[in-house]
Amino acid sequence: MGITGNESVLESAVSKRHTPATRQEHAAHSSLALPENPLIKGGAAGGAWPALNFRELWSYRELLYFLTWRDIKVRYKQTAMGAAWAVVQPFVTMLVFTLFFSIFIGVPSDRIPYPVFVYAGLLPWTFFASSVNNCSGSLVGSSALITKVYFPRMIIPVAAIAAGLVDLAVAAAILVGLVFVYGLSPTWSLLMLAPLVMLTTVLAIGVGLLISALTVRYRDVRHALPFVLQIWMFASPIIYPQSVVPVKWQWVLKLNPLTGVIEGFRSALVGREFDWLSLGLAAAISFSLLIVGALVFRRLERVFADLI
Amino acid sequence: MRPIIKVENLGKQYGFGGLHPAYMTFREAAAAAMLKPFKRVRRGLPAIEERLWALKDVSFEVEPGEVVGLIGDNGAGKSTLLKILSRIVEPTTGYFELYGRIGSLLEVGTGFHPDLSGRENIFLNGALLGIKRAELQRRLDEIVSFSEIEQFIDLPVKWYSSGMYLRLAFSVAAHLDTEILTMDEVLAVGDISFQQKCIDKVNEIRGQGRTILFVSHSMSAVTRLCERVILLDKGRVVKDGPAAEVVNDYMGKSLNVTAVREWPDPQSAPGNEVVRIRQVRVRTREGDTAPQVDIRNPVGIEVIYEVLQPNQILTPSFDLFNEQGVHVFAVHDVGPKWRREPRPVGRYVSTMWIPGNTLSEGHLLVQSSVLSYHPGLRLHTREPNVVTFQVVESAEGDSARGDYVGAVPGVVRPLLPWQTDFYQTTDIAPSVIKGLSGV
Numbered sequence: 001m002g003i004t005g006n007e008s009v010l011e012s013a014v015s016k017r018h019t020p021a022t023r024q025e026h027a028a029h030s031s032l033a034l035p036e037n038p039l040i041k042g043g044a045a046g047g048a049w050p051a052l053n054f055r056e057l058w059s060y061r062e063l064l065y066f067l068t069w070r071d072i073k074v075r076y077k078q079t080a081m082g083a084a085w086a087v088v089q090p091f092v093t094m095l096v097f098t099l100f101f102s103i104f105i106g107v108p109s110d111r112i113p114y115p116v117f118v119y120a121g122l123l124p125w126t127f128f129a130s131s132v133n134n135c136s137g138s139l140v141g142s143s144a145l146i147t148k149v150y151f152p153r154m155i156i157p158v159a160a161i162a163a164g165l166v167d168l169a170v171a172a173a174i175l176v177g178l179v180f181v182y183g184l185s186p187t188w189s190l191l192m193l194a195p196l197v198m199l200t201t202v203l204a205i206g207v208g209l210l211i212s213a214l215t216v217r218y219r220d221v222r223h224a225l226p227f228v229l230q231i232w233m234f235a236s237p238i239i240y241p242q243s244v245v246p247v248k249w250q251w252v253l254k255l256n257p258l259t260g261v262i263e264g265f266r267s268a269l270v271g272r273e274f275d276w277l278s279l280g281l282a283a284a285i286s287f288s289l290l291i292v293g294a295l296v297f298r299r300l301e302r303v304f305a306d307l308i
Numbered sequence: 309m310r311p312i313i314k315v316e317n318l319g320k321q322y323g324f325g326g327l328h329p330a331y332m333t334f335r336e337a338a339a340a341a342m343l344k345p346f347k348r349v350r351r352g353l354p355a356i357e358e359r360l361w362a363l364k365d366v367s368f369e370v371e372p373g374e375v376v377g378l379i380g381d382n383g384a385g386k387s388t389l390l391k392i393l394s395r396i397v398e399p400t401t402g403y404f405e406l407y408g409r410i411g412s413l414l415e416v417g418t419g420f421h422p423d424l425s426g427r428e429n430i431f432l433n434g435a436l437l438g439i440k441r442a443e444l445q446r447r448l449d450e451i452v453s454f455s456e457i458e459q460f461i462d463l464p465v466k467w468y469s470s471g472m473y474l475r476l477a478f479s480v481a482a483h484l485d486t487e488i489l490t491m492d493e494v495l496a497v498g499d500i501s502f503q504q505k506c507i508d509k510v511n512e513i514r515g516q517g518r519t520i521l522f523v524s525h526s527m528s529a530v531t532r533l534c535e536r537v538i539l540l541d542k543g544r545v546v547k548d549g550p551a552a553e554v555v556n557d558y559m560g561k562s563l564n565v566t567a568v569r570e571w572p573d574p575q576s577a578p579g580n581e582v583v584r585i586r587q588v589r590v591r592t593r594e595g596d597t598a599p600q601v602d603i604r605n606p607v608g609i610e611v612i613y614e615v616l617q618p619n620q621i622l623t624p625s626f627d628l629f630n631e632q633g634v635h636v637f638a639v640h641d642v643g644p645k646w647r648r649e650p651r652p653v654g655r656y657v658s659t660m661w662i663p664g665n666t667l668s669e670g671h672l673l674v675q676s677s678v679l680s681y682h683p684g685l686r687l688h689t690r691e692p693n694v695v696t697f698q699v700v701e702s703a704e705g706d707s708a709r710g711d712y713v714g715a716v717p718g719v720v721r722p723l724l725p726w727q728t729d730f731y732q733t734t735d736i737a738p739s740v741i742k743g744l745s746g747v
Contacts, residue, residue, distance in 0.1 A: 042399065
């Protein structure tokens with residue numbers, strides 16, 4: 001269809017159907033200032049890897065806020081205990097683990113009271129595992145949105161993680177209680193908890209983006225994930241200290257970024273020396289995963305609406 | 309004038325069949341990877357051609373302030389085109405440029421969560437549509453009152469009726485202030501008064517000089533709201549021009565019916581040994597064949613038939629059906645000339661005249677028959693969907709529509725005389741008024 005042909009057709013259409021008043025209006029609109037460059041451009045991208053558009057992500061920050069808020073609000077709607085569930089789950093797990101691993105089996109805990117020891121591991125782990133789990137189904141669960149509105153798709157899994165952060169904050173209250181119960185004197189290392197939580201979030205987003213995008217393509221991920229997370233939990237020093245692993249093999253454990261994070265949590269709580277090498281490695285791996293996750297997500301994002 | 313929408317060679321291909329299923333499992337992907345070397349051997353097969361092009365080589369430009377209708381059969385690519393422009397799906401070929409923000413009434417109610425209240429959903433939906441929170445806060449009262457569900461606004465939307473739900477959803481979308489708006493069949497839902505509100509809103513948006521892309525299956529809505537229409541068929545643009553013209557073309561093509569139908573071969577013409585129909589057409593008073601008629605003007609349906617046996621008493625008849633398949637009326641020839649009169653062999657031309665201001669807007673399909681009532685009832689021929697014509701509305705206010713611009717329901721639209729009497733005193737009992745006005 002020729003473009004030049006349309007203009008004459010349009011002219012006749014306008015003059016034929018418009019009453020004098022609306023024609024005048026139409027003329028007024030002609031002076032409507034259009035931007036010099038297109039605001040939105042789109043086209044066949046072929047096999048290119050799309051770049052991250054940070055400015056656009058930033059402009060949709062309100063949507064992130066609302067989706068997070070919705071997740072939190074809806075999660076505990078029509079529950080009798082409400083947000084208390086965020087506390088009950090890790091707390092009861094902590095009690096059970098303490099009973100079996102510490103009292104019955106006698107797992108060492110680096111001279112830290114076992115409940116504090118295991119809780120410091122469970123806190124980042126629960127956050128990480130539930131984040132990744134929620135991310136996995138998040139895109140498929142939002143198919144109604146994805147097939148109907150445009151927005152940076154990354155917001156959906158990131159909102160699922162942001163909602164998890166709120167649970168983490170609630171569950172952290174127990175930690176404060178435990179620290180007092182066991183008479184641990186807080187030190188300045190406690191301040192390290194903030195960057196540690198940030199690092200866990202980076203890791204969760206990286207893995208979450210990867211998992212959520214892959215779930216759209218391969219629904220198998222949903223079946224594999226619980227199993228993978230279970231193995232990952234045992235590959236993280238949550239119920240046992242890093243020191244029980246033979247020195248020769250500890251480097252393998254350190255490749256798991258959660259090792260650095262969890263040991264870091266414990267160091268921050270009891271004020272012991274940080275293992276900076278382990279933390280540095282965890283940070284390097286987490287940020288690498290974030291970049292890989294974001295790139296894979298952007299690459300697969302383009303076909304979400306077609307596949308979902 | 310510079311275009312606000314520029315679309316160049318846009319194409320969208322959907323994978324079909326074995327090559328690209330909707331999604332692959334790991335096992336299938338692994339199997340596909342292993343089979344790849346063998347696939348290469350069979351590369352000569354037309355695998356690509358087997359895939360469906362939902363959209364192909366689509367190019368057009370839209371100027372600011374234009375209201376453009378997109379029509380076509382199901383699967384013609386209308387919704388795909390809107391989805392590409394809305395950046396929901398990515399095109400396989402080509403590109404587009406938008407010199408303004410695009411918003412959509414396509415996703416009415418998207419993102420609504422049943423457990424959240426109406427008010428909460430307004431904010432969530434607004435954020436999804438890209439309306440800033442401050443802007444939403446400022447216009448909240450306006451949105452709530454537009455939705456007409458003020459008293460339920462703090463209840464969870466799962467308790468809403470579907471009508472309330474829809475009203476609320478449309479209210480948020482209607483307050484989008486993007487330069488380009490897309491609409492996909494939104495007017496097809498809701499009760500009449502709500503549909504009217506939607507149409508009023510569209511007219512208001514149009515008056516603001518915003519550009520609208522409107523997808524609909526209602527040909528009368530498209531002709532009324534749009535000045536220009538693009539017809540898509542199997543993913544391609546087949547016609548682009550003034551609304552009434554394109555709509556009419558589409559109606560003719562899709563029904564394979566036009567305003568005139570001829571049977572040049574007497575053997576295959578509908579009929580029997582007594583009578584055969586040779587031509588049916590829709591005509592104006594001036595005698596022109598008319599695919600479109602002004603609602604105010606009379607329209608004639610003319611049938612040319614040949615009587616093959618002498619001394620037959622024959623009655624031609626017409627049935628009119630509207631777009632929805634409603635049987636608008638059935639008439640037969642009650643003119644005095646050939647009524648109960650045996651006809652000599654020969655050619656006859658009968659025309660039935662429908663006065664102006666009788667039919668509703670839209671397309672009408674004509675069924676043509678010839679019958680005998682004497683000596684016994686006999687149907688010689690009945691030919692459905694022989695011709696079609698479109699009744700178009702004028703905007704000059706002298707039709708039955710008056711000053712009303714929205715959709716007028718009803719199968720017919722007669723222009724009837726009205727009488728209004730005035731009484732100075734207000735204390736006359738209704739029964740007395742009844743007597744006074746003589747009803």
